[in-house]
Amino acid sequence: MAEAPNPLLSAPLSVINLGAELFAEALRQQEVPVVQVQWTPPAAQDDDLLDLLDTLL
Amino acid sequence: MTDLKTRIEEANGKAFDILRQGKPQIVDVAPAIEVVPGMKPNLILHSAPAIAFAEMCGPHRNGVIGAALFEGLAATAEEAEAKLLSGEIETAPCHHHATVGAGAGITSASTPMMVIENTTYGNRAYSCISEGGGLRLLKWGWYDQGVIDTLRWQADHFAPVLKAALAASGPIDLKNIISRAVEMGDECHNRSVASTFLFLKELYPHLAAMELTEDVRASIKFLVESEHFLLHAIMAGAKSMLMPAEGTEYSTMVTAMARNGVDFGIKVSGLGDQWFTAPANDVKGLFFRAEWGYEDAAPDLGDSSITETVGLGGFIQPCAPTVTQYVDGSLAEAIANTNEMFEICIGTNPDVRIPAMDFAPAPLGIDIRKVVKTGITPHIDTAITHKDGGLIGAGEVRAPIGCFQKALKAFGEKVQG
Numbered sequence: 001m002a003e004a005p006n007p008l009l010s011a012p013l014s015v016i017n018l019g020a021e022l023f024a025e026a027l028r029q030q031e032v033p034v035v036q037v038q039w040t041p042p043a044a045q046d047d048d049l050l051d052l053l054d055t056l057l
Numbered sequence: 058m059t060d061l062k063t064r065i066e067e068a069n070g071k072a073f074d075i076l077r078q079g080k081p082q083i084v085d086v087a088p089a090i091e092v093v094p095g096m097k098p099n100l101i102l103h104s105a106p107a108i109a110f111a112e113m114c115g116p117h118r119n120g121v122i123g124a125a126l127f128e129g130l131a132a133t134a135e136e137a138e139a140k141l142l143s144g145e146i147e148t149a150p151c152h153h154h155a156t157v158g159a160g161a162g163i164t165s166a167s168t169p170m171m172v173i174e175n176t177t178y179g180n181r182a183y184s185c186i187s188e189g190g191g192l193r194l195l196k197w198g199w200y201d202q203g204v205i206d207t208l209r210w211q212a213d214h215f216a217p218v219l220k221a222a223l224a225a226s227g228p229i230d231l232k233n234i235i236s237r238a239v240e241m242g243d244e245c246h247n248r249s250v251a252s253t254f255l256f257l258k259e260l261y262p263h264l265a266a267m268e269l270t271e272d273v274r275a276s277i278k279f280l281v282e283s284e285h286f287l288l289h290a291i292m293a294g295a296k297s298m299l300m301p302a303e304g305t306e307y308s309t310m311v312t313a314m315a316r317n318g319v320d321f322g323i324k325v326s327g328l329g330d331q332w333f334t335a336p337a338n339d340v341k342g343l344f345f346r347a348e349w350g351y352e353d354a355a356p357d358l359g360d361s362s363i364t365e366t367v368g369l370g371g372f373i374q375p376c377a378p379t380v381t382q383y384v385d386g387s388l389a390e391a392i393a394n395t396n397e398m399f400e401i402c403i404g405t406n407p408d409v410r411i412p413a414m415d416f417a418p419a420p421l422g423i424d425i426r427k428v429v430k431t432g433i434t435p436h437i438d439t440a441i442t443h444k445d446g447g448l449i450g451a452g453e454v455r456a457p458i459g460c461f462q463k464a465l466k467a468f469g470e471k472v473q474g
Contacts, residue, residue: 021393038396040432049429049462052469056065056309057426 061472065426068307072326073403073422075305076367078177079298082228083256083290085172086186086220088212089164092172093154093183097147099130104162104360105150105315106322106332110141114318114355116198119446120161121148123200127208128165152313152324155300156183157292157360160196160442161318168208169216171290173231175297182297184289186211186219189279191448192345198355198446210275218264218276225263229256231294234287235369236408239419244377245291246361246370247438247451253287292360295367302326309468310403311423314366314435314456318358318442323460325425328467335459340441342452343383355444357454362437368406368421371436371453372398375413380438383452388413394436395420401427401435425468428461 015034017024024036045053058066089096096102101124103117110121122137130146131137140146151158158164163185170183185196188207193199195208223229234255241251257280264280267273280286299312308326315322322332337356344350364370374380374391381391392414399405403422410416428434434456441450 045429049465052465053426053430055059055061055473056465056469057062057430 064307065309065472068305068327069310069403069422069424072302072305072308072310072312075178075302076298076310076422077404077406077408079175079232079301080177081173081175081182081231081294081297083171083223083231083294084174084181084228085223086169086216087172088166088216089156089168089170089183089185090166092170092181093156093164095154096166098128098166099145100147100149100166101125101128102149102151102154102156102158102162102164104158104160104317104358105152105313106317106320106334107150107153108317108319110138110148112319114358115445116161116355116358116442117318119198119200120163120195121146123195123204124163124165124168126200127195127205128167150315150317151184151360152296152315154183155181155296157296157315157363158185158196159289159292159361160194160359160440160448161198162360163195163198167212169212169219171293173290173293173297174228175294175301176228178301180297180300182293182300184293184296186216187283187286187289189283190285193447197440197442197448200446214272215276215279218267218272221267222260222263225266226259229259231290232408235291235294236410239369239373239376239409240412242377242379244370244373244380244438246288246364247380247383247440248377249285249288249291252291253284256287256290288361291369292363295363295369298367299363304329307472309425309465311366311425314362314423314437315360316357316362318355321357321457321460323425323456323464325464325468328464328471331467333460333464333467335457335463338454338457340439340450340452340454341384342441342450343385344441344450346449349443349449353443353449355442357437357439358442359439361439362435362456365435365437366423368398368402368409368419371438373409373411373419374436374438375411378413380451383450397433398436400431401433425461425464428458429465432458434458434461
């Protein structure tokens with residue numbers, strides 16, 4: 001029995017790109033609409049610093 | 058908001074306003090021994106943070122030895138090393154003497170200094186005058202007879218001419234020059250061509266009015282050939298703007314960033330004179346000759362990151378898209394870098410506008426809390442120095458997060474008891 005076609009491959013794509021803008025730019029160059037979200041992974045912190053930031057900021 | 062957070066916000070607002078309202082002006086040129094606070098005949102200053110001679114990187118070691126020879130404190134490099142190790146010749150960071158120095162930051166008693174006054178607060182800061190262009194200069198940790206001859210000519214012939222021209226011109230408004238230069242392709246660290254020309258535009262009428270002696274002619278020729286001449290004055294101007302903001306209780310604003318080729322150090326307004334350090338990063342960039350590569354380079358060094366501390370240089374890269382060529386970059390990447398710097402700063406500076414970002418005011422006033430929270434560290438344009446001395450490239454580097462984490466912990470201990 002044939003599988004149903006993957007809609008990702010047949011329907012227009014809706015893309016949200018998180019972080020590295022290189023991927024968004026590559027899609028834009030292929031005329032794929034893309035929403036870019038500026039994001040970087042949270043900095044690695046020790047628990048003491050995280051508690052301190054809660055107190056100071 | 059808790060009382061503590063409110064106190065920090067108010068303190069940062071106060072420190073930020075002091076920084077923004079500073080008005081640096083170029084007022085004089087004079088030998089370091091005459092104007093630099095605490096300068097002594099046997100003292101050689103270097104870029105911060107403090108480091109013992111035995112621990113210094115190659116450019117710093119070479120620089121202080123070269124200065125010892127220039128000053129006649131030793132007859133040979135071996136004698137200079139012995140006196141530096143014994144303490145007969147002393148070393149100290151420029152920053153501890155209201156001074157900043159590019160590269161290795163080498164400054165000794167005879168060094169002619171640009172004298173900058175922050176006229177809003179009446180304080181002064183200093184930087185050695187530029188040695189001009191070239192890859193082999195004392196500030197890049199290189200010395201030979203040619204370097205020492207140039208230093209002697211600057212001290213004995215060029216500095217008096219520059220001093221006389223400045224006396225005739227009166228104070229030259231550095232803040233106004235910076236505001237115009239950033240709209241003419243400078244970011245005032247890796248590129249200071251426009252600011253140098255604007256400075257010379259103020260100076261030339263007074264040079265031309267002087268009797269055209271051989272010294273005056275040679276000085277004009279030197280200035281024409283030194284297209285980044287003003288950088289050192291801009292650095293001292295930045296230092297003069299930051300000094301009044303030091304010691305603001307409860308403020309988390311950064312008041313100095315400096316590197317000595319081993320460590321990267323910061324000072325924080327509410328934490329007094331203490332340096333917080335982490336190992337200096339390697340600079341990413343373009344090498345000026347094919348024979349040079351990353352294996353030849355010293356880690357990040359110099360006090361010139363004082364420009365980023367006042368929101369210039371790597372904080373406003375889009376003002377000078379040409380500097381992105383050092384890292385094979387683009388205007389879009391430069392804008393992204395500046396957008397990151399907004400995230401770690403207290404406010405913006407309407408006196409420094411970024412044309413390529415619709416004249417947005419530049420990010421200003423680094424907050425250690427925001428650096429630690431976001432993990433975004435200051436973005437710095439800078440030179441690349443050979444590990445044995447000499448300029449070999451230019452590029453960009455990030456401050457290490459470790460010094461900001463250490464400072465935040467110290468700040469927490471201070472304000473929470």
